[in-house]
Amino acid sequence: MVALRFLRALSLVRCSGPGARSPSYRARGIRRAAYACMAASAGPRRAWSRALLRKIRRRPGRGLRRPRAVIRRRRPVGGGDPLEVALRRLVPGGGCMEYCRLLEEAADYVKCLAMQVRLMQTIVDSASHVNSID
Amino acid sequence: MSGRGRRITDEEINELISKLQALLPAESRRRNAGRMSASKLLKETCSYIKSLHREVDDLSDRLAGLMTTMDSNSPQAEIIRGLLRS
Numbered sequence: 001m002v003a004l005r006f007l008r009a010l011s012l013v014r015c016s017g018p019g020a021r022s023p024s025y026r027a028r029g030i031r032r033a034a035y036a037c038m039a040a041s042a043g044p045r046r047a048w049s050r051a052l053l054r055k056i057r058r059r060p061g062r063g064l065r066r067p068r069a070v071i072r073r074r075r076p077v078g079g080g081d082p083l084e085v086a087l088r089r090l091v092p093g094g095g096c097m098e099y100c101r102l103l104e105e106a107a108d109y110v111k112c113l114a115m116q117v118r119l120m121q122t123i124v125d126s127a128s129h130v131n132s133i134d
Numbered sequence: 135m136s137g138r139g140r141r142i143t144d145e146e147i148n149e150l151i152s153k154l155q156a157l158l159p160a161e162s163r164r165r166n167a168g169r170m171s172a173s174k175l176l177k178e179t180c181s182y183i184k185s186l187h188r189e190v191d192d193l194s195d196r197l198a199g200l201m202t203t204m205d206s207n208s209p210q211a212e213i214i215r216g217l218l219r220s
Contacts, residue, residue, distance in 0.1 A: 013201060027191075027198035034190055083176035090183045100142045103150040106179055110157045113186040120193035127200045 002041035002112075003119050009033035010123075032056060038116045039092075047101070048109045051093025151175050158182055 010033065013026055036056050042049035084102070088094040091106045155163065155170055155178075162178050170178070 010197070010201070013198075023195075023198045023202060026201065027195045030197050031191060031194035034194060081173070081176075083173055083180065086180045087176055087183075090180055090187075098142075100146060100150065103147070103154055106183075107150070107154045107157055110154070110179065110183060110186070113183065113190070114157075117186055117189045117193065120190065120197065124193055124196050124200065127197075 002037055002116065005037040005041060006034065006116075006119060007123075009037055034116055034120060038112050042108070042112055046105065046108055047093040047097060048091055048105050049112075055092065147172070154179055 010030065013029055013033075035052055039049040039052035039056070044050055084099065087106060088102060091102065091109050094102055094105060097105065151170070151172055155166075155175055158178050159182065162182065166174060166178070
């Protein structure tokens with residue numbers, strides 16, 4: 001499912017003609033698409049996927065901004081262990097959850113990230129292989 | 135939803151630690167034979183997540199570069215376009 005989503009997103013990236021941008025801009029778009037597809041495929045069940053989608057959809061200039069009063073902000077868990085703090089920063093949405101939940105979310109996030117990397121590597125390998133055929 | 139309203143048992147934490155350890159790459163598991171301490175696991179998980187983030191960045195760059203070949207009308211570009219359309 002995530003493969004289909006990502007391939008579709010890639011096909012929307014403009015490569016030439018009006019609206020085409022520099023490769024580094026494209027790379028940023030591809031990166032954003034990768035995280036968005038990963039999160040969308042994981043679904044709203046996971047805190048990390050919800051947090052990732054919120055962050056991506058919150059890009060400046062995109063759509064209406066919710067008035068600040070409506071935005072719920074949970075107080076982040078105070079850190080004791082610097083390693084725990086580091087993990088909370090790396091896992092999207094990890095700041096406010098209890099420790100047990102953080103480990104669960106981290107495990108799921110790692111699994112999905114590794115899958116996304118494998119998917120992108122496969123696409124790069126196929127495309128490079130096709131490029132080298134002559 | 136700030137909590138489940140009950141104490142988290144040690145077994146639950148241990149189970150999660152084993153589960154997380156199983157997800158780490160093989161070299162990391164070999165380096166740390168047997169059960170890791172919680173702090174070692176956190177450290178390995180953090181560095182693994184960081185390396186995965188770096189790989190996504192790197193692969194995004196490579197994909198962006200490869201897609202410039204789609205600008206041309208070569209047969210290779212057509213095949214790549216077909217890959218993405220299907």
